[in-house]
Amino acid sequence: MLKKALTIAGSDSGGGAGIQADLKTFSALGVYGLSVITSITAQNTTGVIAVEDISPTMVAKQIDAVFSDIQIDAVKIGMVSNREIIKVIVEGLRKWDVKNIVLDPVMMSESGSRLLDVEARSTLIKELIPLADIITPNLFEASILLERDVITLKDMENAVKELTKMGCSSVLLKGGHLTDRTLAKLTTKAIDVYYDGQSLLRYQADRVKTRNIHGTGCTYSSAIAAYLAFGFKMDRSIARAKDYITGAIQNSLNIGDGPGPTNHFYNLWKEKGE
Numbered sequence: 001m002l003k004k005a006l007t008i009a010g011s012d013s014g015g016g017a018g019i020q021a022d023l024k025t026f027s028a029l030g031v032y033g034l035s036v037i038t039s040i041t042a043q044n045t046t047g048v049i050a051v052e053d054i055s056p057t058m059v060a061k062q063i064d065a066v067f068s069d070i071q072i073d074a075v076k077i078g079m080v081s082n083r084e085i086i087k088v089i090v091e092g093l094r095k096w097d098v099k100n101i102v103l104d105p106v107m108m109s110e111s112g113s114r115l116l117d118v119e120a121r122s123t124l125i126k127e128l129i130p131l132a133d134i135i136t137p138n139l140f141e142a143s144i145l146l147e148r149d150v151i152t153l154k155d156m157e158n159a160v161k162e163l164t165k166m167g168c169s170s171v172l173l174k175g176g177h178l179t180d181r182t183l184a185k186l187t188t189k190a191i192d193v194y195y196d197g198q199s200l201l202r203y204q205a206d207r208v209k210t211r212n213i214h215g216t217g218c219t220y221s222s223a224i225a226a227y228l229a230f231g232f233k234m235d236r237s238i239a240r241a242k243d244y245i246t247g248a249i250q251n252s253l254n255i256g257d258g259p260g261p262t263n264h265f266y267n268l269w270k271e272k273g274e
């Protein structure tokens with residue numbers, strides 16, 4: 001039977017991150033994609049020019065529209081912008097008894113623009129994180145959530161344990177920005193650390209030498225949601241998603257003047273090296 005996954009996230013007009021990356025990931029993996037848009041960003045590879053949030057009422061209407069009509073197998077949540085939007089998402093997830101929730105706690109774009117209000121942090125922690133089957137922060141997001149620096153691999157292993165205490169079932173802390181401090185450069189492996197209250201696991205791949213890493217977090221979390229929609233267990237879903245994101249970065253696209261996006265269709269799209 002056709003599997004369906006929903007993304008609740010912001011729109012990236014440049015097509016590299018947000019809703020656009022999520023829907024491309026779902027399509028590439030053979031899952032039917034639906035969307036609830038929380039915010040519209042005027043964005044390209046060089047940065048975010050403007051942000052306009054959707055009204056909470058309209059976010060709620062989108063949620064009711066999709067769940068009242070379609071059986072959805074997994075949900076990925078990305079940019080949620082502000083407290084009021086978080087609250088209607090929480091209401092919607094409870095109302096429709098949603099399963100397989102992947103929460104990417106997006107806070108900032110790679111280019112440094114804020115995508116979550118400062119005061120929304122506590123609502124995210126108290127109300128949304130406890131509903132998630134998995135949260136997928138990067139190093140920066142984990143530092144904000146825990147209010148302390150998460151910099152080293154050892155910090156990451158401690159952080160995942162602390163973060164699970166916020167009530168989510170599991171945590172995948174992404175090490176895309178992890179540095180080897182003695183060499184003062186990015187690690188040669190892209191290492192992510194997972195914890196589910198019992199198992200502490202690492203998912204790792206060779207780091208690809210590229211500046212085209214726009215939308216990597218969105219792509220990864222959507223791939224996890226897609227595999228959960230297929231019925232894979234969490235550990236297998238992450239392992240498959242890690243292969244997917246690594247391939248999408250190896251074949252990432254030289255589009256625009258800034259860091260280019262991941263490539264979901266590299267048998268069709270061969271911009272690499274141009």
Ligand SMILES: Nc1ncnc2c1ncn2[C@@H]1O[C@H](COP(=O)(O)OP(=O)(O)O)[C@@H](O)[C@H]1O
Pocket residue numbers: 137138139174175176177190191192205206207208209210213215216217218220242245246249
């Ligand atoms: N240059 C790279 N080569 C291979 N994998 C990478 C690279 N950069 C990031 N990754 C991986 O991409 C995924 C997204 O991580 P990250 O870039 O940290 O997320 P975010 O986009 O939220 O900052 C992780 O699995 C990370 O290990």
Ligand SMILES: Cc1ncc(COP(=O)(O)OP(=O)(O)O)c(N)n1
Pocket residue numbers: 009010011012017018019041043078079106108109110111115213214215216217218219
């Ligand atoms: C609309 C929107 N949502 C999320 C992001 C951040 O996406 P991410 O995958 O973390 O990619 P980078 O910002 O790191 O390139 C975004 N930029 N826009």
